[in-house]
Amino acid sequence: MIKFNVPCVLGCENEYLQEALKRHSLGGDGFYTKKCNQFMEEKFQASKVHLTTSCSTALDAAALLCDLKEGDEVILPSYTFPTSASCFALRGAKCVFVDIRPDTLNIDETKIEAAITDWTKVICVVHYAGVACEMDTIMDIAKRHGLLVVEDAAQGVMSKYKGQYLGTIGDFGCYSFHETKNYTSGEGGALIIKDKHYFCQAENILDCGTDRQGFLRGEVGAYSWVTLGSSFMMSELSAAYLYGQLLHAEEINENRLKSWNLYYEGLSDLKTNGKIVLPFVPVECEHNAHMFAIRVKDKSERSSLIQFLKEHEIQAVFHYQPLHSSKEGKQCGTFFEEDQYTTKESERLLRLPLYYGITEEEIHKIIKVIHDFYQ
Numbered sequence: 181m182i183k184f185n186v187p188c189v190l191g192c193e194n195e196y197l198q199e200a201l202k203r204h205s206l207g208g209d210g211f212y213t214k215k216c217n218q219f220m221e222e223k224f225q226a227s228k229v230h231l232t233t234s235c236s237t238a239l240d241a242a243a244l245l246c247d248l249k250e251g252d253e254v255i256l257p258s259y260t261f262p263t264s265a266s267c268f269a270l271r272g273a274k275c276v277f278v279d280i281r282p283d284t285l286n287i288d289e290t291k292i293e294a295a296i297t298d299w300t301k302v303i304c305v306v307h308y309a310g311v312a313c314e315m316d317t318i319m320d321i322a323k324r325h326g327l328l329v330v331e332d333a334a335q336g337v338m339s340k341y342k343g344q345y346l347g348t349i350g351d352f353g354c355y356s357f358h359e360t361k362n363y364t365s366g367e368g369g370a371l372i373i374k375d376k377h378y379f380c381q382a383e384n385i386l387d388c389g390t391d392r393q394g395f396l397r398g399e400v401g402a403y404s405w406v407t408l409g410s411s412f413m414m415s416e417l418s419a420a421y422l423y424g425q426l427l428h429a430e431e432i433n434e435n436r437l438k439s440w441n442l443y444y445e446g447l448s449d450l451k452t453n454g455k456i457v458l459p460f461v462p463v464e465c466e467h468n469a470h471m472f473a474i475r476v477k478d479k480s481e482r483s484s485l486i487q488f489l490k491e492h493e494i495q496a497v498f499h500y501q502p503l504h505s506s507k508e509g510k511q512c513g514t515f516f517e518e519d520q521y522t523t524k525e526s527e528r529l530l531r532l533p534l535y536y537g538i539t540e541e542e543i544h545k546i547i548k549v550i551h552d553f554y555q
C-alpha cells in the first residue's frame with residue numbers, strides 16, 4: 181500500500197535526542213527549543229518565534245493575544261481545520277466565515293471587506309496547501325479597519341509570499357509540526373510574533389499565564405499568575421527531534437517539490453482535456469509542496485476514484501468538511517453571504533500521497549492508475 185502520509189524521519193534526529201537526554205533538562209524553553217527558535221528567527225526573518233505543543237495551541241495563544249471580548253467577530257474561511265476557529269470561539273468571539281477562491285481555495289480577499297462590522301477584530305487567514313493568501317490586499321484591509329491578522333500557516337512552513345516567509349507577515353503566525361506536516365516533532369507548533377509590544381505578554385501566556393520567564397532572568401523577585409494562559413511550551417525531546425529536521429529544511433523542501441512537480445507534469449494532460457483540476461500557485465507565491473490535491477467532477481466521482489486507487493493499493497483522502505456545516509461550527513459562527521465555492525470545491529477535492537521520501541516509481545504508478553481510471 182502506498183500510504184497517504186509517512187512522517188518524516190531523516191535519521192539525524194537521534195543524535196539530538198541523545199544530546200537532549202544528556203543535558204538533564206527536558207521541559208520547555210531548554211537548549212533545543214532556543215536553537216529552534218533562533219534558527220527560525222534567522223531563516224524566516226521573524227522578530228520572535230516560540231515553540232508550542234501544537235499549531236492549535238499556538239492559535240489559542242494568538243487568540244489570547246488578540247484580547248477578544250464576548251461578541252467580537254473574527255473573519256476566516258470555513259474551509260479549514262476546526263482549531264483555526266475554535267481558538268476564537270473559546271474567547272467568546274463569533275466566527276464569520278467568508279467564501280474561498282476557486283483557484284487556491286484560500287479565503288477570497290475580495291469578499292472580506294463587506295463582511296467587516298463594528299465588532300470585527302481579527303482576520304484569520306489559512307494558507308491552504310502552503311500556498312499564500314493574497315496578503316498585500318489582506319494586510320491593507322486590516323490596516324484601514326484597525327484589525328489584527330492571524331496567519332494559520334500550519335501548512336505553510338518554508339513557503340513565501342513576495343519573498344516573505346508565511347507566518348511572518350501578519351501580527352501573529354502559527355506553524356504546525358504535526359506528523360502530517362512537512363517538518364515534524366510528532367506533535368508540535370510555533371507562534372510567531374511580529375510586534376515587540378506583544379513579546380512580554382506572549383511569554384507569560386505561553387508559560388502558564390505566569391511571569392516565570394521574567395523571574396528566571398531576574399527581572400522579578402517571585403513569579404505569579406499575571407494573565408490567562410496555559411502550558412503551551414514544547415518539550416525538549418520534541419524540540420531536539422525538530423531541530424534535526426529544521427537543519428535539513430531545504431533538503432526536505434526540495435524533495436517534496438520534486439514529487440509535487442512529477443505529479444503536476446504527469447497529470448497535466450488530464451487537466452488539458454478537462455477531466456481534473458490541478459493545484460494553482462499564483463506568481464507571487466513560492467510554495468512548499470505541502471499537498472498535492474486534485475479536483476474531480478463531483479463527490480460521487482471522487483468516491484469512485486478513491487475506491488479505484490484503494491484497489492490498486494494507493495491511499496488517497498479527501499479533506500475538510502466546511503466548518504459552517506459542522507455541528508460545532510453552526511454554534512460558533514455563520515457563513516457570510518453566499519457559499520459559492522466552499523462546499524462545492526471541498527466535495528470534489530482529493531489529496532494524493534505526498535511525503536518526504538516517496539519514490540518516483542510510486543508517483544508514476546499513482547499517475548498511471550489515475551489515467552486508467554479516466555480511460
Ligand SMILES: *Cc1c(COP(=O)(O)O)cnc(C)c1O
Pocket residue numbers: 233234235236237260261263264306332334335355356357358367368369
Ligand atoms: C494541521 C493544521 C492545524 C492543526 O495543527 P496541530 O499542530 O495538529 O494543532 C491547524 N490549522 C491547519 C490549517 C492545519 O492544517
